[in-house]
Amino acid sequence: MTASSASRTARVQRETSESSIDLSIDLDGTGVSDIETSVPFYDHLLTAFAKHSLTDLTVRARGDIEIDVHHTVEDVGIVLGQAIKQALGDKRGISRYGDALVPLDEALAQAVVDISGRPFLVHTGEPAGFEFHLIGGHFTGSMVRHVFEAIAFNAGLTVHVTVLGGRDPHHIAEAEFKAFARAFRLAKALDPLVSGVPSTKGAL
Numbered sequence: 001m002t003a004s005s006a007s008r009t010a011r012v013q014r015e016t017s018e019s020s021i022d023l024s025i026d027l028d029g030t031g032v033s034d035i036e037t038s039v040p041f042y043d044h045l046l047t048a049f050a051k052h053s054l055t056d057l058t059v060r061a062r063g064d065i066e067i068d069v070h071h072t073v074e075d076v077g078i079v080l081g082q083a084i085k086q087a088l089g090d091k092r093g094i095s096r097y098g099d100a101l102v103p104l105d106e107a108l109a110q111a112v113v114d115i116s117g118r119p120f121l122v123h124t125g126e127p128a129g130f131e132f133h134l135i136g137g138h139f140t141g142s143m144v145r146h147v148f149e150a151i152a153f154n155a156g157l158t159v160h161v162t163v164l165g166g167r168d169p170h171h172i173a174e175a176e177f178k179a180f181a182r183a184f185r186l187a188k189a190l191d192p193l194v195s196g197v198p199s200t201k202g203a204l
């Protein structure tokens with residue numbers, strides 16, 4: 001079966017003492033999303049990811065946010081990564097590489113994605129103190145990198161995200177997610193000129 005005729009969808013459910021998650025994706029969607037993580041700013045970021053990567057995404061997550069949003073946010077990132085890996089299947093016919101440069105007013109973020117099968121994250125450029133800022137009063141800036149780690153490591157992606165400018169933490173975080181989304185959109189796209197798996201090794 002070729003990738004162009006296979007359904008690139010996945011549903012992953014994960015239950016731990018810290019969170020309960022049910023997530024569905026369609027890599028060949030139109031960016032329709034229905035997301036309730038109980039962490040409002042994270043819903044905002046995941047909605048942007050879906051919209052700008054043309055991935056249909058449904059997420060229902062409940063977790064111990066009375067302690068901190070950390071577990072719920074990280075665990076949704078893990079499950080999203082697992083779902084991406086599952087939906088990509090054997091990776092036949094994909095473009096493999098994608099890159100994007102996305103502004104949000106004064107913020108500017110660059111992302112590069114390689115659907116390599118080799119988990120790696122290089123993440124630089126957030127301004128000093130960004131990691132300590134509570135965006136929306138509940139979402140710690142440090143979680144932006146943590147989510148990219150969770151996605152990259154569980155999906156088997158090489159991801160480079162560079163913040164090139166920005167002052168407002170909301171703008172910076174959103175620009176990072178949109179840049180990642182646009183880069184992922186290009187990388188997962190099916191390229192009609194690619195036959196088989198785009199690797200000299202024959203596997204990704």
Ligand SMILES: [Mn+2]
Nearest residue numbers: 070071074146
């Ligand atoms: Mn953690």
